[in-house]
């Protein structure tokens with residue numbers, strides 16, 4: 001099937017002083033896929049994401065987003081992307097409805113706050129302040145806010161770090177729903193189960209280089225074809241299955 005490329009990264013390099021964090025990486029993201037950048041701490045995932053988001057200067061290389069050249073038209077790129085804010089970006093005295101109204105005003109895009117909160121299971125928190133939310137609720141709200149300017153692409157930097165299994169699974173489903181509604185999703189993670197569950201394709205990044213790029217299935221098949229075998233016999237369930245079986249799959253943070 002012919003896929004339409006929405007992001008092109010070519011020979012991207014980022015140096016911090018004499019340290020090279022990103023060493024000439026190239027990849028493409030297809031429209032409406034969930035694309036993952038996977039790697040250990042310090043691999044260069046956030047740096048790469050922030051360069052594409054126009055938030056960080058690159059040292060060299062070429063990036064285009066939906067046909068816009070990062071060097072020539074960063075403002076056009078800003079208009080079509082949604083970026084997850086760190087919690088420090090939310091005014092402490094406003095409640096969730098007021099925060100949505102604020103962003104909606106900044107983007108000049110009318111938004112039905114009630115409807116947006118309901119999509120992210122936050123209808124009961126409409127009058128709560130951001131700091132009063134649980135970790136899972138904060139993540140859901142920050143993903144909800146990425147959609148206010150109706151972006152073509154959203155960028156999520158380690159969206160499930162620190163969440164319990166129910167909250168992670170709930171967030172995965174919400175991310176899939178966002179994609180089902182036509183948005184391309186670029187995500188960074190160091191959780192392999194997350195990448196396997198969510199990503200159509202992923203790039204494995206290590207020490208600033210892409211060392212593999214494909215769908216999770218193909219990456220696994222290639223490893224097995226190369227003669228890899230797990231040392232231990234695989235059990236039919238794991239500890240997370242036990243935990244979810246005992247505590248249930250429904251969200252616990254309402």
Ligand SMILES: Nc1ncnc2c1ncn2[C@@H]1O[C@H](COP(=O)(O)OP(=O)(O)OP(=O)(O)O)[C@@H](O)[C@H]1O
Nearest residue numbers: 016019021039040041042043044045046047048190
């Ligand atoms: N502003 C900066 N100045 C100097 N070095 C930096 C800066 N930002 C990041 N680095 C370094 O660049 C490397 C890549 O960092 P980056 O945050 O992109 O990695 P990451 O893959 O996102 O890791 P993590 O999962 O820990 O966020 C790290 O070695 C980091 O210490």
